[in-house]
Amino acid sequence: MSKNRALYEQVILDHNKSPRNYGVMDDPDLHADGYNALCGDQFTVYLKMDGDVIEDMRFDGSGCAISKSSASVMTTLLKGKTKDEAQALFAQFKDMITSEVDSPLDEEALGKLKVFGGVREYPVRIKCATLAWHTLASALEGDDEAVSTE
Numbered sequence: 001m002s003k004n005r006a007l008y009e010q011v012i013l014d015h016n017k018s019p020r021n022y023g024v025m026d027d028p029d030l031h032a033d034g035y036n037a038l039c040g041d042q043f044t045v046y047l048k049m050d051g052d053v054i055e056d057m058r059f060d061g062s063g064c065a066i067s068k069s070s071a072s073v074m075t076t077l078l079k080g081k082t083k084d085e086a087q088a089l090f091a092q093f094k095d096m097i098t099s100e101v102d103s104p105l106d107e108e109a110l111g112k113l114k115v116f117g118g119v120r121e122y123p124v125r126i127k128c129a130t131l132a133w134h135t136l137a138s139a140l141e142g143d144d145e146a147v148s149t150e
């Protein structure tokens with residue numbers, strides 16, 4: 001097992017077991033629902049905004065280990081970031097996770113997100129890993145329609 005692969009499993013197991021910022025937020029400024037029909041993952045993302053800055057963020061719902069840990073890691077990365085920074089990080093994450101399995105990871109840009117590089121080996125899981133991010137993007141756009149990965 002490669003080093004990245006071991007790290008990937010460790011982080012995903014940890015965040016799945018003890019998700020960070022998990023639970024309903026009272027009185028959020030923005031929120032959106034996301035659903036991945038392929039796997040049954042279903043999450044709501046809540047945001048408290050200070051102008052363009054994400055002041056606080058929570059998520060709620062249920063899903064597989066990859067979707068839940070990805071949502072959890074996302075919430076740990078984005079507090080204090082602006083909308084634009086959050087969307088830029090999502091774009092980088094999406095590029096990474098849809099890249100060839102063997103292509104090198106930009107570890108500096110991705111930071112903690114690099115552990116999800118292991119998901120590239122399981123294409124069916126890509127929607128699990130990106131669901132929370134799609135839901136976040138929808139919330140930031142103030143879109144009330146539920147997000148579906150289909």
Ligand code: ZN
Pocket residue numbers: 036039040041063064065066067127128
């Ligand atoms: Zn899933």
